[in-house]
């Protein structure tokens with residue numbers, strides 16, 4: 001057996017492009033079009049660069065405390081990581097450790113199956129219904145754990161809290177992870193469920209609603225005993241995940257509630273306006289509770305629109321995957337960015353022979 005046979009080989013997750021040019025309209029990775037709170041800039045200006053000589057606090061206590069305070073939790077109920085990708089990966093490694101399959105939707109965040117493969121976790125993808133909704137009853141079977149985003153990605157569709165509760169209640173013997181990357185754009189958080197169910201973990205991020213994808217902060221909130229297990233795995237892997245700059249800037253970021261609310265409101269208003277304009281053009285657009293919309297046009301293939309938009313320096317996301325290849329996922333940007341997109345789509349559809 002050669003050395004190559006001993007190497008772990010995986011098919012990696014493919015993140016959206018990060019094009020270098022600055023004249024582009026970037027609507028492909030669900031970033032926030034508005035900058036982070038001004039308090040983040042102030043914190044970075046005041047930051048003592050000499051302190052970088054020292055390792056950061058491995059527990060990231062200042063950041064953990066700021067998050068706990070914001071949600072009215074105890075520090076022991078919060079875990080932080082390098083974006084929610086890091087937190088979700090840690091959660092899967094920690095909580096999904098059985099022979100039974102972990103359940104998640106067939107159309108969902110495409111990192112879940114990548115992590116499952118990486119960690120060799122058995123899994124089963126549960127089909128969404130024809131309207132692209134999660135069918136809660138399908139999760140009522142023996143499983144090694146459950147993970148789903150709410151709102152779901154890339155569809156944007158939202159499960160009401162009672163439905164999330166019914167999924168959690170149906171699987172008391174495994175951990176249920178609710179990935180709330182987009183919940184601040186109109187969803188109802190499952191956070192109250194961590195008091196009702198010792199097996200529910202709620203994961204959120206600074207990357208979308210808090211305008212700080214570049215800081216890389218994600219966090220899990222759950223019963224203190226689950227957070228302890230997570231920390232045990234983290235400390236078995238890398239103690240210093242959060243750097244000094246991120247800890248301070250992140251704590252300042254989450255304390256600015258008013259700024260955060262106003263950005264979310266602007267994005268939700270732009271989303272509703274964009275959805276209406278796309279529907280006027282003949283697009284089928286799913287109702288979205290996220291900072292993106294999922295849209296298809298009956299007359300044109302998704303791939304063609306995606307390629308055309310690129311020629312206009314507009315980047316959206318398209319997947320060559322079963323069930324969703326006619327769809328585009330379009331991040332909600334500023335009103336001006338959406339106007340540029342809508343004008344380009346009008347030009348394109350006007351030029352397509354019907």
Ligand code: PMP
Nearest residue numbers: 083084085109149153181205207
């Ligand atoms: N969950 C979902 C559903 C997402 O779409 C994303 C963004 N790619 C993430 C988690 C991870 O985001 P981050 O690591 O930036 O927190």
